Amino acid sequence: MSLSPTDVERIAHLARLQLSEAELASYSVQLQAIVTFVDQLQAVDTVGVEPMVHAIELSNVLAADEVREGLSRDLALSNSPDHDDECFRVPAVLG
Amino acid sequence: MEWQFASAAEISRQLSSKQVSATEIAKYFLSRISKHNQAFNIFVHVDEELVLKQAAEIDARRARGESELGALAGVPVAIKDLLCTTDMPTTCGSRFCEKYISPYDGTVIAKMRAAGMPWMGKTNLDEFAMGGSTETSIFGAGRNPWDAQRTTGGSSGGSAACLAAGLSPLAIGTDTGGSIRQPAAFCGVSGFKPTYGRVSRYGVVAFASSLDQVGPMAHTVEDLALAMDVISGHDPLDSTSLPYAKPGYTTSLSQAPQRFRVGVVREQIESDGLNAEVKQAILKTLDVLKECGADVREVSLPHSKYWVPAYYVIAPCEASSNLSRFDGAHFGFRAEPLEGKKSKSPLVEMYSSTRAQGFGAEVKRRIMLGTYALSSGYYDAYYLKALQVRRLIRQDFDRAFEDVDILVGPTTPNTAFKIGEKVDDPVQMYLEDLYTVGANLAGLPALSVPCGRSQVGLPIGVQFQGRPLDDALVLQIGHRYQQAIGWRPTPAPLS
Amino acid sequence: MNAAPYTLVIGLEVHVQLRTKSKLFCRCSTEFGRPPNTQVCPVCLGLPGALPVLNKQAIDYAVRTGLALKSEIAKFTKWDRKNYFYPDLPKGYQTSQFDLPICSRGFLDISDSKGAFEPKRVRFIRAHLEEDAGKSMHDEVAGKADSRIDLNRAGTPLLEIVTEPDLRSPQEAKAFLTELRLLLLYLDVSDCNMQEGSLRCDANVNLHIPVDGKTVATPITEIKNLNSFRAVERALTYEAARQWDQWSNDHIAIGGRPKQTRGWDDVQGVTTLQREKEEASDYRYFPCPDLVPVTLTGADLDKARGELCELPAATRTRLVQQYELKEYDSDVIVSQGRELVDYFERAVVAGGPAKRVSSWIQQDILRLLNERQQSLTQLGFSAERLADLTKAIEAGTVDTSRGKEVFAKMLDDSALSVAAAIEALGIKAVDDSELMELCHQLLAENAKAVNEYRAGNAKALGALIGQAKKKNPNADPRKVQELCKQLIDSGAV
Numbered sequence A: 001m002s003l004s005p006t007d008v009e010r011i012a013h014l015a016r017l018q019l020s021e022a023e024l025a026s027y028s029v030q031l032q033a034i035v036t037f038v039d040q041l042q043a044v045d046t047v048g049v050e051p052m053v054h055a056i057e058l059s060n061v062l063a064a065d066e067v068r069e070g071l072s073r074d075l076a077l078s079n080s081p082d083h084d085d086e087c088f089r090v091p092a093v094l095g
Numbered sequence B: 001m002e003w004q005f006a007s008a009a010e011i012s013r014q015l016s017s018k019q020v021s022a023t024e025i026a027k028y029f030l031s032r033i034s035k036h037n038q039a040f041n042i043f044v045h046v047d048e049e050l051v052l053k054q055a056a057e058i059d060a061r062r063a064r065g066e067s068e069l070g071a072l073a074g075v076p077v078a079i080k081d082l083l084c085t086t087d088m089p090t091t092c093g094s095r096f097c098e099k100y101i102s103p104y105d106g107t108v109i110a111k112m113r114a115a116g117m118p119w120m121g122k123t124n125l126d127e128f129a130m131g132g133s134t135e136t137s138i139f140g141a142g143r144n145p146w147d148a149q150r151t152t153g154g155s156s157g158g159s160a161a162c163l164a165a166g167l168s169p170l171a172i173g174t175d176t177g178g179s180i181r182q183p184a185a186f187c188g189v190s191g192f193k194p195t196y197g198r199v200s201r202y203g204v205v206a207f208a209s210s211l212d213q214v215g216p217m218a219h220t221v222e223d224l225a226l227a228m229d230v231i232s233g234h235d236p237l238d239s240t241s242l243p244y245a246k247p248g249y250t251t252s253l254s255q256a257p258q259r260f261r262v263g264v265v266r267e268q269i270e271s272d273g274l275n276a277e278v279k280q281a282i283l284k285t286l287d288v289l290k291e292c293g294a295d296v297r298e299v300s301l302p303h304s305k306y307w308v309p310a311y312y313v314i315a316p317c318e319a320s321s322n323l324s325r326f327d328g329a330h331f332g333f334r335a336e337p338l339e340g341k342k343s344k345s346p347l348v349e350m351y352s353s354t355r356a357q358g359f360g361a362e363v364k365r366r367i368m369l370g371t372y373a374l375s376s377g378y379y380d381a382y383y384l385k386a387l388q389v390r391r392l393i394r395q396d397f398d399r400a401f402e403d404v405d406i407l408v409g410p411t412t413p414n415t416a417f418k419i420g421e422k423v424d425d426p427v428q429m430y431l432e433d434l435y436t437v438g439a440n441l442a443g444l445p446a447l448s449v450p451c452g453r454s455q456v457g458l459p460i461g462v463q464f465q466g467r468p469l470d471d472a473l474v475l476q477i478g479h480r481y482q483q484a485i486g487w488r489p490t491p492a493p494l495s
Numbered sequence C: 001m002n003a004a005p006y007t008l009v010i011g012l013e014v015h016v017q018l019r020t021k022s023k024l025f026c027r028c029s030t031e032f033g034r035p036p037n038t039q040v041c042p043v044c045l046g047l048p049g050a051l052p053v054l055n056k057q058a059i060d061y062a063v064r065t066g067l068a069l070k071s072e073i074a075k076f077t078k079w080d081r082k083n084y085f086y087p088d089l090p091k092g093y094q095t096s097q098f099d100l101p102i103c104s105r106g107f108l109d110i111s112d113s114k115g116a117f118e119p120k121r122v123r124f125i126r127a128h129l130e131e132d133a134g135k136s137m138h139d140e141v142a143g144k145a146d147s148r149i150d151l152n153r154a155g156t157p158l159l160e161i162v163t164e165p166d167l168r169s170p171q172e173a174k175a176f177l178t179e180l181r182l183l184l185l186y187l188d189v190s191d192c193n194m195q196e197g198s199l200r201c202d203a204n205v206n207l208h209i210p211v212d213g214k215t216v217a218t219p220i221t222e223i224k225n226l227n228s229f230r231a232v233e234r235a236l237t238y239e240a241a242r243q244w245d246q247w248s249n250d251h252i253a254i255g256g257r258p259k260q261t262r263g264w265d266d267v268q269g270v271t272t273l274q275r276e277k278e279e280a281s282d283y284r285y286f287p288c289p290d291l292v293p294v295t296l297t298g299a300d301l302d303k304a305r306g307e308l309c310e311l312p313a314a315t316r317t318r319l320v321q322q323y324e325l326k327e328y329d330s331d332v333i334v335s336q337g338r339e340l341v342d343y344f345e346r347a348v349v350a351g352g353p354a355k356r357v358s359s360w361i362q363q364d365i366l367r368l369l370n371e372r373q374q375s376l377t378q379l380g381f382s383a384e385r386l387a388d389l390t391k392a393i394e395a396g397t398v399d400t401s402r403g404k405e406v407f408a409k410m411l412d413d414s415a416l417s418v419a420a421a422i423e424a425l426g427i428k429a430v431d432d433s434e435l436m437e438l439c440h441q442l443l444a445e446n447a448k449a450v451n452e453y454r455a456g457n458a459k460a461l462g463a464l465i466g467q468a469k470k471k472n473p474n475a476d477p478r479k480v481q482e483l484c485k486q487l488i489d490s491g492a493v
């Protein structure tokens, strides 16, 4: 499939990646090359083939509903780029 | 005594017979690190005080005559900087996590801590393990101890190189598409990717969750078995951890069957991309194996040419989602708002500039690729298709393993390439994973051990792949091979 | 209802917080109201390397609810990631269920005991499990607008229940939510506390308007922030009128404008535009590689079905059949919750006459609980004591009016029996001759009232009751009045 710079712009926005004009151009070329490469897959007949999500077949991995101690608030906030005594701080959610 | 290429097993024996102390061992390797680390850019973090403290604790426990000290107590280990540690930064080779200190230890780290293994430090890697050359790290490219102009391979390049340079007797790596085996081959060391689910992923920064697997790297297969005895086993904190009792990898090491059937993958051994010297080394290995009781036959994995394309859809898809958490909101790097720029949404602005500045080019490429393949209108053609092909790939293996017990072939098509040679050509770089990604897609155990050197002296690796859960058998046969050739780690020239 | 020039079409999405002790994918506490970021761990903080492990109880609750809603329970269900960036979503994706929800279809019947609408069956599309997000709070300090993020709630299990667009009025929507809430409370799967956010509702609304013999549909709006039943009713009423106005102005039909998300402003009583989904958010759902599927066998479901409690609709019918209660009375008791039904039945088992117990519960017990904002246990008046009290009244040991005094006395002292209370209040049965003498006395002393009664004022004798009570507090006012009438009517006086 062909990938236009408009596609790359849309993808970059979905992925929250700001691209310069130059980056947009170079990523468009590189991503097109990779997409062309993986397009080989289209040649495989996969009619009726069950998709394989996991490398192993496990099911029903369940934990009992028991409360365990988590992290202290200080530790939880310790790697945060911006926080106060209680909360993470981020730029205004609505604005 | 010179310890730089002593096996972990040997160091362990010397420690338990009190010929040497853990502190002496730690000091020895610390001095090696201070001498050689800079030239090869192997460790991104070393904490002398911490290593010595950990070693001293082991010495004290041994002096008290504690009986439950494990085989590897006091044997140093180097850790790929993708595993979360509370006492050292976990950078993932990324600007994003340059100052990140995990508030918790991952399961493998906790197990090694309990086993009394002091950590020499955290090793260099491709950013978020995305790459095959340890060139995408913010700390700069790792250099191959066999030839400093060449890459170590990747992404666990630092872990492979630290063994080759004699800076640590054991290392931990992670393998999503060959990231343990390929650098092991390039650096002339042994590396093992266990069956998916054998080793807990809890506390390993995720690249592609359904492919990622932690594994040991060492000088010998025996050392790999010793490390597996420590790090493997069911973990209730990882839903994809296999709920089976772990075999005694070390105790069963010498129990390789007298006769076993070896498969050689036709599509690999006959492929045009396979370097002639590598091919020769593999054929020689097969001869050795025949003497060890192998019945060698050819097998076909018809979908092997789709391994890399399927991998480069599935891995980026999972990665695009796994790396969404690196957004500047709760931890790690956050970009300063651009001066004077008024945005419609300061929040979107923060996300986009943080991620643009926090991630390197390869990571961004893969995030965008995955985002594309999952996006509306493309999901079926790419992601779903790749998952279906993945099933066919697994079925190829299942069929092959009806006739053989183990597959033997090249780990990589070529020996270590030059730094900068492929970094701007993603597709060429991806083809480096030609022989390794199959085991990740299918979840198989796979081992790479040195099997010779090229004319210019670069190491060559042979890969052993087994049925799912046949980890012990793969290690047994690898061990028998190393015994048959009288394997001793050769010092890299460190030129 | 007055005939509107349109049909209002409503579908609801209800998010039910399941009352597990720990979160859906980690073992942090779900307790409400704790200080911010004190119930968090690497998993619900979305820290690098952390992995989810599913809470079994959440599956059990979802299955229980699905069975009660007559849904089909999936034998195979899995987890998907819904990818989007938002600061209350620390992983950058919400773990949810996309194409294989744990429950599909099903229905809930609703009716109105006052007949405000015809009984109807509301169908479900699906119900799926997902993790809740954290909370963001807007904060303005020093001229800088920020949001503060609390992740205590992040990862709490939610069951998202989606109905077909079967509801046709704000009253129906409210009745549906009320009945759903009651069912969930009976099932004991959620606290259903709307103030605390453990029951949240979004509504999808549009109008079907007959135009030239055809039906035109208006663009659908999704209304968020409906935090009480009253808000649901008001917002839907408002939104119907708003859409009608808008359509009258612009005649834009569905498809002519993107779907809008509108927020309900409870203070202003209006819905306001939050966003238009023009870029049709692309959530890139895909199966979560960190979680494995859940499979349920027929035996699992049979077991869950066997453990299911009696549901409100069945209880309503049973109380009518078993105790001969009126439908209305049965509905009042059942709608109060399972605890009150148990209380009623315990009182009856202990010998209380069913109808009298029912009316005492409705008139006295419920009034008190309401006044005092107490639970039954806090009230401290056991079903057995209510049984004794209603038995005494039924037997005539004490009349209804003095019964209230006995009740009040017993409430003050939780150890006091009916007999002791009667004795303490000095209540004694008044024998017939005593009563006769009292009435003669009363009539003799109140010639004016007697004359008024004879002149046709039936109520005139009511004035005698107070005097009767003074003369003998134990005299049953009803009997006094009847006897007086007999004496006058028979010409004995």
Ligand SMILES: [Mg+2]
Pocket: C130, C160
């Ligand atoms: Mg939802």
Ligand SMILES: [Zn+2]
Pocket: A070, C023, C026, C027, C028, C039, C040, C041, C042, C043, C044, C045, C155
């Ligand atoms: Zn948690």
